[in-house]
Amino acid sequence: MTTWEYLTAPLMIHNTAAILNNWGKQGWELVQVVTGPEGGLVGYFKRPADAGAGQANTGLSAAAEASRQFEGQ
Template structure:
């Protein structure tokens, strides 16, 4: 049976494709996009879990750092 790990992230309207492509390159599949609690949009992703919790956590943190740099224009 496949087990999943999940991720949520805000989507910036002016940079949506870059954000989605960044997470897709990390193996995340977009599940849905919903309005955020304070406006804007929130994306929900999933991917099969594996490689140990530490590896998955580090991959997610690395992807988040990459996305943050894109938002800042670096």
């Protein structure tokens, strides 16, 4: 039986494709996008629990960098 791990993350509108592509390269599958409690978009992802073994979390790094750029830092 497949076991899953999950990730929820905010999606920056101006850099969504790059962020989603990075997560996809790590084996994350986008399951759903919903409006977050403060109005932004939140992505829900899943991947088999053993898919991320030995991989850096470049998708999260890309999201953090996009956030810094958006905020002008």
